[in-house]
Ligand code: SF4
C-alpha cells in the first residue's frame with residue numbers, strides 16, 4: 163500500500179543485507195556514558211562567560227566613543243592623519259583608552275570565536291588547528307598593538 | 320424522530336472528514352542497509368486526528384516494520400518526541416490540521432542521538448546526563464517524623480521545572496548538543512533546577528558544582544531552541560539562566 167518511495171539519500175541497493183547478514187554496525191558518533199571524564203577545567207568557562215558580558219558592556223562605551231570621535235566630531239574622517247594620531251597618543255588618557263579597547267576587543271572576539279570553534283568543529287584535529295591559528299593571531303595582534311601604542315614615536319620621520 | 324437522524328447521518332457521510340495526507344518518513348533499518356531512505360505513505364485521515372494516529376494507521380494497516388516509540392498517547396510519558404516538519408514535537412500532541420496537510424508531513428527521529436531503527440534513537444546519553452545531575456532529594460540530618468513542610472511560595476519557585484516529562488525534545492533541538500553530545504543539555508539542567516531551587520533539598524551546592532563543568536550551563540548560547548521545542552511549555556532557557564545566576568552569585 164505504501165505509495166511511491168522517494169529517496170532523498172539513496173535507495174536501498176539490492177538486498178545485500180538481511181537478518182543473517184546484517185549491515186555493518188554503525189558506531190555511535192559520540193556518547194555520554196558513566197565513564198565520560200568529569201569536570202576538567204575548573205571555573206574557566208564561568209570566567210570566560212562573565213568576561214564576555216562585562217567586556218561587552220565596556221566595549222559598547224569604548225567603541226562607540228571611538229567611532230564618534232574618529233568619524234563624526236570635529237571634521238569627521240577627513241581630519242585623521244599621522245598628526246592627528248600623534249596628537250592623541252601624546253595624552254596618556256587616549257593611550258589607556260586605545261590599549262583597553264585593543265585588549266578587550268581582541269579577547270572578546272577571540273573568546274567568541276573559540277566558542278564557535280568548540281560548537282561547530284567536530285573533529286578534534288580540526289579544533290586543534292583552528293584554535294592554534296586563532297590564538298596565534300590573537301597574541302600577535304595584541305602584542306603588536308601594545309608595542310605600537312607604547313613605543314609610538316611622533317618624530318619618526 | 321427517525322427521519323432527521325437519518326438525514327444527519329447521510330449529510331455527514333457525504334461530507335467525509337477524511338483527507339489524504341502524505342507522511343514522508345525517514346526510514347533506517349541496520350539489518351537491511353546502513354543507508355537511510357525516505358518513504359512516502361498516503362494515509363486517509365481526519366485532519367482533527369494526531370500525527371501519532373497516522374503513524375498507527377501506517378504501522379497497523381500498511382507497513383508493520385515501521386518502528387517508533389509511544390506509550391501513553393496523551394502527552395504524559397514523553398516517549399514519542401520526533402522531528403515533525405523540521406521541528407521537535409510529540410506526535411501525540413500534534414494535530415494534522417495544524418501542520419498544513421496539503422504538503423507531505425516529514426517525520427524524522429530526533430537529532431543528535433544515535434538512530435537505532437526508523438524513529439527510535441538511543442536515549443542512553445540523554446539519560447546519563449540526567450543521572451549525572453542527581454535528580455533526587457538530598458537531605459542531611461534526621462528524617463522528620465512527618466512530611467517535609469514547604470510554603471506555597473517556596474513550591475512556586477521551581478514549579479515550572481517540575482513539569483518535565485523527559486521527552487528529549489529540548490536536548491535534541493540544541494545545536495550545541497548536536498556538536499559532540501557532551502553538553503549536559505537543557506533537560507538535565509531543567510531537572511537540576513527543579514532540585515537546586517527546592518527549599519527542602521540540600522544538595523544544591525553539589526549540583527551547581529556539576530553544572531559548572533565545561534560542558535555544563537556555560538555552553539548554553541541562549542538559542543531558545545529548547546524553549547520552542549518543549550511540549551510542556553517549560554521556560555527552559557530562563558531556568559538555565561537562573562542556574563547561571565545562582566552559580567555567579569552564590570559565593571560573591
Ligand atoms: S524540558 Fe520539556 S522538552 Fe525538555 S525533556 Fe522536559 S518536557 Fe521534554
Ligand code: FES
Pocket residue numbers: 388389390391392393394395396397398399400409410411412
Ligand atoms: S505517547 Fe506518551 S507522550 Fe506521546
